[in-house]
Amino acid sequence: MARSAKAVPWFLFAAGGTVLSFILPVMIFTTGIAPALGLFTDALSYDTMSAFVGNWLVKLVLFGILTLACWHAAHRLRVCAHDFGIRADTAVAVILYGLATVGTATAALALVSI
Amino acid sequence: MNPRKPYVRPISKTSWFMTQSRYKVYMLHEISSLFVAIYSAILIIGLVRLGEGEAAWQGWLDAVTSPIGVIFHLIAFVFALIHTTSWFKAVPQAMRIQRGEEIVPGKLIVGAHYGVLAAVSLFVLILAGVA
Numbered sequence: 001m002a003r004s005a006k007a008v009p010w011f012l013f014a015a016g017g018t019v020l021s022f023i024l025p026v027m028i029f030t031t032g033i034a035p036a037l038g039l040f041t042d043a044l045s046y047d048t049m050s051a052f053v054g055n056w057l058v059k060l061v062l063f064g065i066l067t068l069a070c071w072h073a074a075h076r077l078r079v080c081a082h083d084f085g086i087r088a089d090t091a092v093a094v095i096l097y098g099l100a101t102v103g104t105a106t107a108a109l110a111l112v113s114i
Numbered sequence: 115m116n117p118r119k120p121y122v123r124p125i126s127k128t129s130w131f132m133t134q135s136r137y138k139v140y141m142l143h144e145i146s147s148l149f150v151a152i153y154s155a156i157l158i159i160g161l162v163r164l165g166e167g168e169a170a171w172q173g174w175l176d177a178v179t180s181p182i183g184v185i186f187h188l189i190a191f192v193f194a195l196i197h198t199t200s201w202f203k204a205v206p207q208a209m210r211i212q213r214g215e216e217i218v219p220g221k222l223i224v225g226a227h228y229g230v231l232a233a234v235s236l237f238v239l240i241l242a243g244v245a
Contacts, residue, residue: 001202017116017197017244018201020150020194020197020198020201020212021197021198021200021202021227021231022227022230022231023234023238024150024194024197024198024235025191025194025195025198025235026155026234026235026238026239027157027232028153028187028190028191028194029191030238030239030242031157031160031175031178031190032156032178032183032186032187032190033184033187033188034177035175035179035244036178036179036183036184036187037177039242040242040243041129042243042244043241044242045171046164046167046171047120049164049171049220050164050171052162053164056133059125062161064159066154066157069151071152071156072150073145073150073151073154074151076144076147076150076192077147077148077151079144080144080147080148082132083131083141083144084128084226085126085127085128098210099151103154103158105153105156106158106162107161110158110161110162110164110165111161112192113163113165114161114165
């Protein structure tokens with residue numbers, strides 16, 4: 001049977017879509033909307049956050065979510081580019097998967113340094 | 115010149131999805147990925163800032179709570195909900211669970227997903243210190 005490399009980005013897209021559908025709304029609320037409302041000021045303080053993200057389990061979970069988010073978005077945006085009439089699929093794929101790689105690597109480095 | 119002069123329905127390559135409402139809905143949930151990408155970038159920058167020290171972290175928090183930051187996150191939140199609802203809606207088509215002779219109805223599978231969504235959300239909110 002012919003093997004296709006499509007399975008890899010598609011798996012990351014599907015796994016990412018599933019994980020994000022559960023976690024993304026509450027995450028955007030917690031880190032993006034709550035601070036403006038004056039909520040979770042203790043949890044989002046420097047000391048609490050560094051201690052929280054300093055935990056290896058938290059690092060692992062955050063890395064998993066961010067990696068899946070990057071690759072899910074990259075793959076879906078590649079399809080979007082096609083839907084918007086951009087037919088240079090190879091260039092689009094290189095740029096988007098490249099950005100996803102940069103995002104994954106930056107997240108890994110940042111998490112290791114905390 | 116083609117002597118047959120076949121009729122080619124004119125379809126715009128860049129705005130074809132504006133012709134039907136179900137295409138617009140499709141585009142709406144596909145575009146959610148743009149907000150997933152930007153939000154992920156913001157969060158990754160936040161982790162980098164957290165590693166750089168207290169002043170850098172405060173700078174990131176200030177950016178998030180700036181008017182542009184708040185407007186972005188509100189729009190991203192709406193698109194996250196669009197992603198979640200459209201993803202759950204597609205689950206019964208992708209996942210068929212058979213129990214004995216019966217196929218578990220799609221409504222039950224979707225309902226279970228909303229249950230997990232509520233549990234996960236509650237867990238994160240409790241973790242962040244509400245309740």
